[in-house]
Amino acid sequence: MPLPTEITVSQLYRLIGLPDAPTIIDVRIDDDVAADPRLIPGSVRRDFRTVSDWATEFAGRTVVISCQKGLKLSQGAAAWLRHEGVDAMSLEGGFEAWRAYRALLLNTTPLPKPDDRGRTVWVTRARPKVDRIACPWLIRRFVDPSAVFLFVAPSEVTAVADRFGATPFDIEGVFWSHRGETCTFDTLLMETGLSAPALDRLALIVRAADTGRLDLVPEAAGFLAASLGLSRMFKDDLKQLEAGMLFYDSFYRWCRDATDETHNWPAAAKGA
Template sequence: MPTLNSIPIDKLARLIGTPHCPAIIDVQTDEDFEADPHLIPGAVRRPFAGVADWGPEFLGRSAVIVCQKGLKLSHGVAAWLRHAGVPAESLEGGAIAWREAGLPMVPAARLPARDRQNRTLWVTRARPKIDRIACPWLIRRFVDPNAVFLFVTPSEVQGVADRFGATPFDIESPDAFWSHRGERCTFDVMVEEFGLGAIESLARLAVIVRGADTGRLDLAPEAPGLLAASLGLSRMYADDLEQLEAGMLLYDAFYRWCRDATDETHNWTSHRPSKPAGRA
């Protein structure tokens, strides 16, 4: 029987990656977290003792609170948040139960440093098409919902990264960590490095993105469609950030197809005109 004011791990797993996923807040003690420094996809770390200070930033959203075992820390923080007007639940079994269920976790060592507002900051080339929209979608849905993306002149990416403490991605540099590797595109690399490769729907989406981004449209029947939609968006929006917001919806749709609808077909058939009376 579910515990009062709690959410089962399988239910949260279905919400992760979707636009309506609640805020996932990891409040494990530093000692507990350092024993297994991984985060549930999309989770942010907050100190449990400071909930009265940071709680208001989640107003307008629902939240799931994660501690090591799903006991006093998560239930206490969830209660504080509800007091502050934030609908909040504790994750049943906590991080340990999530791990034991074999569900994916993001290694903290792969996360870039955060700014003063606790956001990761990324920079890439302006006028995105495929990888530079797909990667921000992946980051916001599975890594950091509050991530900030800067689109700049290609020649200035590294300089902006150095001056503003941003992490460059999808750039043409032999030293770039978050970029193409061999035949794999940057989206492939992020799925792997963030520990998300076991999510079957993401693995399927990665093949589609790779095919569209590298010109190998034969990799997946859906790759030409993604390429066409991506090029269309790039013509519709002069502002890169507006294009990113529109692209989020595009990748939400592709992800849900990959997860829930690959076996579904459109079964409507047109009706042939009836034959005129008296004709065979």
């Protein structure tokens, strides 16, 4: 039985990728991270030895602390955060239990290095439609919740990336872009190791809409129509991204939980 201040792997797994997911803090020691550098999706790394310095950074958030086995390091760090008024729990069984559950794990090796505030910074073309909203959604929900996205003129993406230490995506000739018949969203999933039925299903919809192959999946035409509508509702790309986050959240939940549900009218009469 988990303690009241613990969360189980299965409970946390259901929250990953959702807008109200807790902040996950990985406090494993360096040797354990070196042995397996993957992270629970959306995790941030912190040193348990300096918890008193960074605890207040998470004020007002729900936090889950994970160490290697869910014992002294995570329980101690979570207790310290609670002392500072943070709603904090430790992950029962820690990283080892998460890995044994065969839950999603994030491959961090190809990811850009964070800036001095711990954020990854990305840059792409202005006026996003499909891929340039899909990728920020995936990064914010599964990779780096604090990621920064810069939208600039197409001709300036490479120069801005160079001058501002940002990682370019969804333009020709860069690592994070289309490959063959797949789109940048597919590249992110493949390189980060984020493969799960719901994400794979969503990727097919994104690919179909982004590459003009609407015959790949029935949802593609409506998805593209909604994406183009969003792009015309907002002059500010960041406001469009904010609205697009909810759009992708809803499709992700459908892909994960509701593909078998139907809606018919008129409703069947009682006793029919």
